[in-house]
Amino acid sequence: MEILRIQDVTMSFGKMNALHEVNCAVEPHELLAVIGPNGAGKTTFFNVITGKYKPSRGQVFFKGERIDGLSRPQIINKGIGRSFQVVNLFPDLTVAANVRIGVLAHQKQTLRLFKNVDKMAEVDQEVERILDLVHLGDEAGVVATTLSHGDQKCLEMGMALTNHPALLLLDEPTAGMGPEETRQSIELIKDVWRKTGVTIVFTEHDLDMVFNISTRVLVLQSGKLIADGSVKDIRNNPRVKEAYLGEEA
Amino acid sequence: MAYVINGLTFAMMLFVLSAGLNIILGFLGVLNFAHGALFILGAYVTYAVTQTLGDFWLGLLIAPLVVGLFGMLIEFVFLRPLYKRHHVYTILLTFGLILVIYDIIKIIWGSDVKTVVTPPLLSGSFTLFGEIIPVASVFIILVGVLTAGGLWFIFKKTTFGKILTAISLDREIANALGFNVARRGTLAFGLGALLAGLAGVLGSLKLSIAAGVDAEFLIYSFAIVVIGGVGSFRGTLLASLIVGEMSVLGGVFLPELSMSLIFVLLVVFLTLYPRGMFGREIEQMHVPVVPYLGNVATAFQRLSATQLSLLSSLLVVALLVVAPLALPKYWTYLLAEIMVFALFAISFNVLFGFTGMLSFGQASIFGAGAYTISLMLIHVTGNWWLAFAASLVISTGVAVIIGLMSIHRSEIYFGMLTMAFAMLFYSIIYKWNSLTGGADGLSGIPSPVLKFGFTEVEILTPLANYYFILVVVAICYFILRTIMNSPFGQVLLAIRENPTRTEFLGLPVKKYKFIAFVIAGVFTGVAGALFAPFAGTIDALASHWSKSGEPIFMSLIGGISTLIGPGVGTLFYYVLHSYIVSITEYWQLVMGSILITVVMLFPMGITGYAKKFILSFKSS
Ligand SMILES: Nc1ncnc2c1ncn2[C@@H]1O[C@H](COP(=O)(O)OP(=O)(O)OP(=O)(O)O)[C@@H](O)[C@H]1O
Ligand SMILES: [Mg+2]
Numbered sequence: 054m055e056i057l058r059i060q061d062v063t064m065s066f067g068k069m070n071a072l073h074e075v076n077c078a079v080e081p082h083e084l085l086a087v088i089g090p091n092g093a094g095k096t097t098f099f100n101v102i103t104g105k106y107k108p109s110r111g112q113v114f115f116k117g118e119r120i121d122g123l124s125r126p127q128i129i130n131k132g133i134g135r136s137f138q139v140v141n142l143f144p145d146l147t148v149a150a151n152v153r154i155g156v157l158a159h160q161k162q163t164l165r166l167f168k169n170v171d172k173m174a175e176v177d178q179e180v181e182r183i184l185d186l187v188h189l190g191d192e193a194g195v196v197a198t199t200l201s202h203g204d205q206k207c208l209e210m211g212m213a214l215t216n217h218p219a220l221l222l223l224d225e226p227t228a229g230m231g232p233e234e235t236r237q238s239i240e241l242i243k244d245v246w247r248k249t250g251v252t253i254v255f256t257e258h259d260l261d262m263v264f265n266i267s268t269r270v271l272v273l274q275s276g277k278l279i280a281d282g283s284v285k286d287i288r289n290n291p292r293v294k295e296a297y298l299g300e301e302a
Numbered sequence: 303m304a305y306v307i308n309g310l311t312f313a314m315m316l317f318v319l320s321a322g323l324n325i326i327l328g329f330l331g332v333l334n335f336a337h338g339a340l341f342i343l344g345a346y347v348t349y350a351v352t353q354t355l356g357d358f359w360l361g362l363l364i365a366p367l368v369v370g371l372f373g374m375l376i377e378f379v380f381l382r383p384l385y386k387r388h389h390v391y392t393i394l395l396t397f398g399l400i401l402v403i404y405d406i407i408k409i410i411w412g413s414d415v416k417t418v419v420t421p422p423l424l425s426g427s428f429t430l431f432g433e434i435i436p437v438a439s440v441f442i443i444l445v446g447v448l449t450a451g452g453l454w455f456i457f458k459k460t461t462f463g464k465i466l467t468a469i470s471l472d473r474e475i476a477n478a479l480g481f482n483v484a485r486r487g488t489l490a491f492g493l494g495a496l497l498a499g500l501a502g503v504l505g506s507l508k509l510s511i512a513a514g515v516d517a518e519f520l521i522y523s524f525a526i527v528v529i530g531g532v533g534s535f536r537g538t539l540l541a542s543l544i545v546g547e548m549s550v551l552g553g554v555f556l557p558e559l560s561m562s563l564i565f566v567l568l569v570v571f572l573t574l575y576p577r578g579m580f581g582r583e584i585e586q587m588h589v590p591v592v593p594y595l596g597n598v599a600t601a602f603q604r605l606s607a608t609q610l611s612l613l614s615s616l617l618v619v620a621l622l623v624v625a626p627l628a629l630p631k632y633w634t635y636l637l638a639e640i641m642v643f644a645l646f647a648i649s650f651n652v653l654f655g656f657t658g659m660l661s662f663g664q665a666s667i668f669g670a671g672a673y674t675i676s677l678m679l680i681h682v683t684g685n686w687w688l689a690f691a692a693s694l695v696i697s698t699g700v701a702v703i704i705g706l707m708s709i710h711r712s713e714i715y716f717g718m719l720t721m722a723f724a725m726l727f728y729s730i731i732y733k734w735n736s737l738t739g740g741a742d743g744l745s746g747i748p749s750p751v752l753k754f755g756f757t758e759v760e761i762l763t764p765l766a767n768y769y770f771i772l773v774v775v776a777i778c779y780f781i782l783r784t785i786m787n788s789p790f791g792q793v794l795l796a797i798r799e800n801p802t803r804t805e806f807l808g809l810p811v812k813k814y815k816f817i818a819f820v821i822a823g824v825f826t827g828v829a830g831a832l833f834a835p836f837a838g839t840i841d842a843l844a845s846h847w848s849k850s851g852e853p854i855f856m857s858l859i860g861g862i863s864t865l866i867g868p869g870v871g872t873l874f875y876y877v878l879h880s881y882i883v884s885i886t887e888y889w890q891l892v893m894g895s896i897l898i899t900v901v902m903l904f905p906m907g908i909t910g911y912a913k914k915f916i917l918s919f920k921s922s
Contacts, residue, residue: 103806129808141806143799154796155807162789163809164817170789216808 054117056081056220056252057102062111062121064094064101064276071097073276074111079220079254084246086263087256089273090296095256096138098273099222103135104128115220134218136209138225138256142197148208149193152180155215179215186245187211203234207241214245221245223255227262235259239266260297264288272296303433305554306547311439313546314446315504319519320526320538321453322497328533328581329470329490332381332392333714336399337523338516340495344369344502345511346407349416358421361506366499373495377488383902389714390660394858395901397851401894404513409888413513418506438507445504449497453535466490470533471582517848521725522549525568528718531581540579558733565726572719573707610866615783618866619776626768638768640876641775642833643856647868649825650853652782655862656791657818658798662850663704663720666727667823669845671697671830673731673738676747676840686750686761686835693831694824700727701823709815712801724847732842743841750835767836774832778825779869785821786865794818859900861907870908 057079064072071094079085087095101108102115104125113121120128129135143151156179157163157170170176184190187207192200197208206226213221226242227235239262246253257263263270263284270287272280274296280287287293319341326334344365351361376399384391420438427436457463469476469483476483501519509515526545530537545564552560571578610618622641626634646668653659674696678689708719731738738744752759752770761770785791793814796804801811834840843849853868860871878896882889900907906914 124810125805126808126810129806135806137803141800141803143796143803145799146795150792150795154792154804154809157789157792158808163793163814164790166785166788166790168789169784169787170792171787173789176789212803212807 054081055079056116057254058114059098059102060112060114062101062108062113064097064106065109070276072101072108072273075273075276075278077271077278077281079252081219081252082250083252083254084243084266084268085252085254085271086267086269087254087271087273088258088260088263089256092275093273094276095273096224097276099135099224099254099256102128102222103133129216132216132219133222134213134216134220135222136206136213136224136226138228140202140205140209142205142208142212144196144198146197147193148189148195148197148200149180149184151197151208152183152211152215155212156180156183159216183211183214186214186248187241203230203238206230206238210241210245214249214251218251221251221253223253225256225258227257227259235262242266303431304435305551307433307435307439309547309550310543311442311508311546312550313542314443315501315508316519316522316526316546317446317539317542318449318497318504319501320523320530320542321449321535322494322501323523324494324527324530324532324535324538325490325497326494327527329466329494330377330381330385330487331389331714332396332491333389333524333717334494335393335396335520336376336403337396337494337498338520339400339403339513340369340373340498341502341505341519342511342513342516343372343403343407344499345418345506345509346411346416346502347499348503348506349418349511350411352418358418358424361418362503365503366496369499369502370492370496373498374488374492376495377491380898380902381491382484382487387905388658389717390654390854391901391905393660393717394854395898397855398894398897398901401890401897405888405891405894407513409891416511418511420507424507442504442507445500449500450535450539457535462486462489467533521847522564524718524721525564527578528568528576528722529571529578531578533582534578534580537578537580561729561733562726565722565729568722569707569719569726572711572715572722576711576715610864615779615866619772622772622776623769626765631764634768635764636876636880638764638771638836639833640872641771642829642836643852643876644869644872645775645778645832646826646829647853647856647860647872648779648782648865649822649829650850651857651862651865651868652786652794652825653818653822654854654857655867656786656798656865657794657815658801659815659819660717660854661708661720661819661822662717662847663708663724663727664822664826664853665845665847665849666704666724667697667701667826668830668833668849669727669731669840670700671827672834672840672844673744673830675750675831676744676834677737679748679750679835680744680746684748684751686752689750690831694827697827697830698820698824701820701827705816705819705823709812709819721847721850724845724850728842728846731845738842741842743839743844744834745839747835747838747840749838761835771832771836774828778828779865782821782825783865790814790817855897857907858905859896859907861909861911861913863906864909864913867907867909874908 055078059075059077062072062075063070087098089095100106102113104123108121112119115131115133120131143154153176156176160176162173162176181190184193187210189204189207189211192204197205200208210223210226223242227238230238242253242255243266245251267284269283271278272287272293279292279296280290323334323337326332347365347368348361351364352358380395381392384395424438424441427434457467465481466486469481469486522545526538526541529544530541548564549560552563625637650664653661671693675689675693678692683689704720704723708716708723711719732740749760749762752761761767793804793809797811797814805811856871856875857868858871859874860869861867879889879893882892886892904911
């Protein structure tokens with residue numbers, strides 16, 4: 054059964070439709086890319102799924118259950134993790150503490166008032182596991198803002214993994230990275246995908262990378278879903294070419 | 303009818319004042335607590351001009367200009383560097399300015415009350431429809447109407463006004479379009495201050511001028527701006543009429559309730575219509591309250607680093623145990639008071655420094671604790687345990703109510719809502735004479751009796767009080783310390799740093815904020831319950847919203863990023879205060895300047911810098 058279904062979703066800001074009657078579905082264990090020129094509505098697509106905004110029209114289903122209209126924490130707790138295009142961390146906390154918040158939330162420990170958080174072995178183990186997964190094991194004690202940009206993006210992903218999501222949404226995981234960092238991140242994403250069996254939906258500007266790793270591609274333009282298909286289909290789709298050329302012109 | 307005219311006069315004066323406040327809040331996002339002080343400054347300048355040049359009309363011309371220029375100076379020197387920080391810093395800065403302005407006034411004009419001689423043209427009155435109407439009232443109403451017209455013209459017809467509006471709607475775009483946002487900010491603040499000055503001129507016709515009378519005007523202005531709506535002069539005008547008439551007519555026909563009614567209206571608007579009648583919501587971004595620390599102290603923000611180690615904590619307690627043996631008697635008394643207010647400040651800072659919630663309502667909770675225990679001890683029982691339990695229940699109840707109603711709003715709106723509650727609470731305490739003793743408060747509170755099984759101890763002597771307070775405060779401190787070390791405490795830090803991200807980790811932020819508010823409330827209530835029997839008296843001022851400013855001040859001086867910081871700040875404040883008072887009568891000037899300096903240059907506070915120093919020392 055499909056893990057995510059977007060049904061006739063429209064998201065308007067004033068008169069402008071950031072998403073316009075979008076329909077699509079995601080199957081389990083896909084590595085699905087959402088592409089489109091700047092302002093196409095990719096981030097809005099994620100925001101609507103995770104409850105940052107409630108869609109103006111249409112419905113969102115996760116594992117067959119309707120989730121639009123639920124609060125953000127409720128949606129996340131159904132098993133969705135997300136990272137952000139613009140780095141969105143707890144800037145003054147350490148790397149480990151950043152991940153720990155998510156782990157504590159997932160293990161339902163956050164209402165414990167009299168337990169010393171530094172003496173919770175299970176939590177520490179899990180934090181360690183996640184940091185290792187995103188290759189940040191050595192930076193555990195570093196304040197988040199002092200990490201390199203690339204590492205901050207990895208930390209983002211680590212935080213999104215803390216609730217053992219069935220669906221992971223990554224918004225431009227390689228934005229602002231150099232070529233080498235980008236390559237490493239792609240490896241990381243593939244690695245996580247293989248190891249955890251999570252379904253991943255990600256947005257990306259770098260089309261080579263997209264065509265390289267994704268199992269399927271969605272193309273948005275001005276809020277409309279203009280193509281949905283395999284890498285090969287999308288590569289040869291004239292409308293997609295036009296959309297991208299149009300942007301360059 | 304005469305009352306209606308009085309109300310209208312008052313309303314127009316409030317309108318001129320509030321329009322200025324509205325410009326400053328709407329354009330710069332600054333909640334200008336010094337607006338009342340600027341108002342009274344305007345009145346004093348009018349007085350001075352009338353006195354020296356013998357002409358009120360020159361005062362009408364000069365006072366607004368002087369105050370306006372002063373406002374521009376303030377904006378340029380003090381406020382401009384603070385816009386990138388959390389709004390608490392601009393608020394605190396304007397708090398500091400109040401103190402400084404009051405003492406400048408005192409230095410120039412002394413502290414006795416002044417009155418402006420009404421010019422012949424405006425003195426006297428005439429009769430209309432059988433009612434006696436003072437000419438001065440007509441003049442004030444006229445100036446109010448002209449001001450409204452002038453503002454309408456400036457903001458609708460001139461490019462300056464249009465650009466200003468555009469900027470206030472979206473700073474970044476305006477910046478990108480190449481408008482000089484910063485310079486226009488100075489002008490906007492100047493215009494706001496000018497209006498405060500003009501209101502001061504009008505006020506000088508009706509009031510006896512003294513620093514402090516402006517406090518009431520300030521809160522009415524806040525109410526008006528919120529009810530009318532930020533960014534809307536139409537709203538401000540209408541709300542001024544409502545508040546002005548309510549306060550004058552209400553004062554005549556419903557003297558017990560009029561003040562409370564205005565604040566009820568304010569609470570209703572803030573909860574249900576935060577845009578007010580015609581306004582818009584203030585644009586605000588989340589900015590963490592603790593300024594970024596840089597990488598000197600890498601480990602600084604590890605949770606344990608926000609606290610003294612267990613060993614040092616015990617050491618502090620041990621020092622406090624022996625202190626009365628070494629210090630003069632007066633200091634025993636003072637230290638006991640310091641501990642009470644340290645607890646007040648520390649529990650405030652659990653909200654502020656650890657969760658990022660700036661509450662102005664803490665004085666109400668403190669007051670609820672203090673009044674309840676006093677009433678219990680006076681009327682019901684001498685047994686401390688019983689009285690204390692009742693006081694805890696009531697103060698926690700007040701915290702629950704304020705919390706439930708306020709946590710739905712964030713940032714500056716949360717601050718304004720808690721402030722509205724504080725005013726409401728104060729107005730109730732103040733007017734409910736039969737229960738609370740009104741302005742005089744309660745005195746002769748009997749000293750409590752502690753019952754342990756068969757023995758009883760009466761807490762009578764200063765020394766007994768001291769140790770009693772020490773025990774309770776120490777217990778509270780260790781409980782708070784444990785809570786802040788817990789997973790829950792960790793979530794609070796997360797909320798402080800980035801509430802949105804916290805939500806996207808699956809944590810319902812409002813729920814945690816509410817729990818934090820109640821926890822802070824419990825300990826604030828304890829502080830109140832300790833204070834009243836110790837002091838022997840309690841009056842309405844203890845729950846005045848401006849009292850909520852004190853823990854903010856102490857937290858900032860001591861350092862908001864550590865648990866003990868506000869305690870250190872309280873100690874520092876008291877010691878410094880008693881020293882300054884002993885050497886100069888202008889202690890407000892000194893304290894205000896210190897506050898301003900700390901806000902601008904040392905936002906990490908004493909313990910923050912100490913910690914930074916120790917950590918960089920360790921790491922090198
Ligand atoms: N909160 C909002 N209010 C108003 N407009 C918005 C809001 N969020 C997004 N938009 C608009 O919706 C459109 C789509 O934005 P979105 O951020 O989803 O695009 P994107 O595809 O992620 O772009 P990018 O590649 O630059 O990240 C843009 O025109 C944007 O300005
Ligand atoms: Mg985007």
